Amino acid sequence: MNNFEFKNPTKIIFGKDTIEKLENEIPKNAKVLLLYGGGSIKKNGIYEQVKAALANIELVEFGGIPANPEYAVLTEALEVIKNENITYLLAVGGGSVIDGTKFLSAAALFEGDTPWDILSKNIRTEKGMPFGTVLTLPATGSEMNSGAVITRAETKEKLSMGGPGLFPEFSILDPQVIASIPQRQLANGIADAFTHVLEQYMTYPIGALLQDRFAESILQTLIEIAPKVLKDPTDYKAASNFMWCCTMALNGLIQKGVPTDWAVHAIGHELTALYGIDHARTLAVIIPSHYKFNFETKKQKLAQYGERVWKIKEGSKDEKAYDAIDKTEAFFHKLGIDTKLSDYTDEHKGTAEEIAKRFTTRGWIALGEHKSLSPDKVEKIVKMAY
Numbered sequence: 251m252n253n254f255e256f257k258n259p260t261k262i263i264f265g266k267d268t269i270e271k272l273e274n275e276i277p278k279n280a281k282v283l284l285l286y287g288g289g290s291i292k293k294n295g296i297y298e299q300v301k302a303a304l305a306n307i308e309l310v311e312f313g314g315i316p317a318n319p320e321y322a323v324l325t326e327a328l329e330v331i332k333n334e335n336i337t338y339l340l341a342v343g344g345g346s347v348i349d350g351t352k353f354l355s356a357a358a359l360f361e362g363d364t365p366w367d368i369l370s371k372n373i374r375t376e377k378g379m380p381f382g383t384v385l386t387l388p389a390t391g392s393e394m395n396s397g398a399v400i401t402r403a404e405t406k407e408k409l410s411m412g413g414p415g416l417f418p419e420f421s422i423l424d425p426q427v428i429a430s431i432p433q434r435q436l437a438n439g440i441a442d443a444f445t446h447v448l449e450q451y452m453t454y455p456i457g458a459l460l461q462d463r464f465a466e467s468i469l470q471t472l473i474e475i476a477p478k479v480l481k482d483p484t485d486y487k488a489a490s491n492f493m494w495c496c497t498m499a500l501n502g503l504i505q506k507g508v509p510t511d512w513a514v515h516a517i518g519h520e521l522t523a524l525y526g527i528d529h530a531r532t533l534a535v536i537i538p539s540h541y542k543f544n545f546e547t548k549k550q551k552l553a554q555y556g557e558r559v560w561k562i563k564e565g566s567k568d569e570k571a572y573d574a575i576d577k578t579e580a581f582f583h584k585l586g587i588d589t590k591l592s593d594y595t596d597e598h599k600g601t602a603e604e605i606a607k608r609f610t611t612r613g614w615i616a617l618g619e620h621k622s623l624s625p626d627k628v629e630k631i632v633k634m635a636y
């Protein structure tokens with residue numbers, strides 16, 4: 251096992267009817283900017299719950315943060331923060347609203363020329379404006395981590411940011427919010443969380459027995475609850491397990507002391523930036539070809555995953571490893587998620603070259619757990635996914 255340090259300061263408030271606890275978490279003298287997305291919270295009752303809980307707190311609102319939070323929209327919110335002397339941010343939404351809020355938390359205290367530098371120059375945020383979240387969509391884990399991904403439509407870019415100053419102070423996780431989530435987003439959430447675990451697990455053995463079993467247990471739980479959540483999002487038992495799996499998949503715990511990959515996300519983000527494909531679906535497109543292309547370096551963990559998670563008993567280690575890739579792809583299909591780029595766009599010709607070019611320009615020349623995935627290899631993987 252590798253050496254590691256672990257600190258996660260986010261307070262989680264989990265369970266039924268917990269949104270009413272909001273008031274206890276926000277300083278009484280704060281001036282709060284309530285941030286939300288395209289309006290789902292106004293249809294499902296979450297907005298009313300938040301407003302009722304914050305009746306005694308000074309509040310300004312900013313709605314309209316789109317899925318794949320857009321830089322141009324966020325700069326409008328930044329103006330509001332400055333003009334209204336906001337001191338505290340509250341995200342009510344899924345990963346997009348929470349990520350957008352993290353960007354604002356960083357940008358509000360940023361002293362450089364333009365806040366875009368935070369993304370383009372990869373500037374870590376040591377201290378941001380304090381913020382909390384009310385999670386409405388389990389998927390990203392953003393509610394308990396310090397990362398964010400921001401899109402800029404103008405340049406078709408989607409870049410990551412983060413730093414120890416960007417953990418939410420608290421996150422409220424009421425699994426009842428799942429009841430109103432459309433099937434497409436439920437499937438996305440399951441596939442995204444599943445892939446987060448794979449990115450931190452599907453590398454090579456390093457003797458981290460507990461981390462392996464943490465990861466496998468999250469995968470097994472997601473496989474078990476997926477059909478239940480999709481069939482009946484009001485099933486509280488399934489919903490609560492789904493929600494906690496998504497948070498645990500990316501709150502930092504399972505990646506401590508182990509190598510991680512994250513190439514699937516790096517490539518996937520480009521597919522969202524270029525074609526607007528839902529984040530989770532880009533991952534399902536890349537995973538099968540990424541694992542086949544890197545089979546030799548990943549096959550030990552693939553076989554272990556096949557045996558322990560998919561209960562594959564027949565065949566040699568190599569056969570089990572291959573079977574595990576097929577089972578993973580079949581799982582995405584069962585969720586209703588297509589796994590080829592051509593399922594999403596007819597204009598995919600040249601995509602692989604474009605992504606390889608972008609990675610080269612950015613100096614991303616050594617991705618993956620072995621730092622050996624060069625842009626020419628990325629190009630081959632994307633072509634395999636056409």
Ligand code: NZQ
Nearest residue numbers: 287288289290317318344345346386387389392397430431
């Ligand atoms: O905008 P509204 O109207 O709220 O509707 C949203 C949105 O259209 C809707 N929704 C959310 N909660 C709902 C609901 N509809 C009905 N009932 C509810 N309770 O769902 C749609 C998608 O929301 P979004 O926040 O975009 O989804 P998700 O949570 O999957 O977030 C995706 C974003 O997170 C980034 C992705 O790249 C993408 O930009 N990621 C962030 C990560 C992180 N910070 O750690 C890691 C991830 O790998 C990912 O990259």
Ligand code: ZN
Nearest residue numbers: 390442446529
């Ligand atoms: Zn993801």
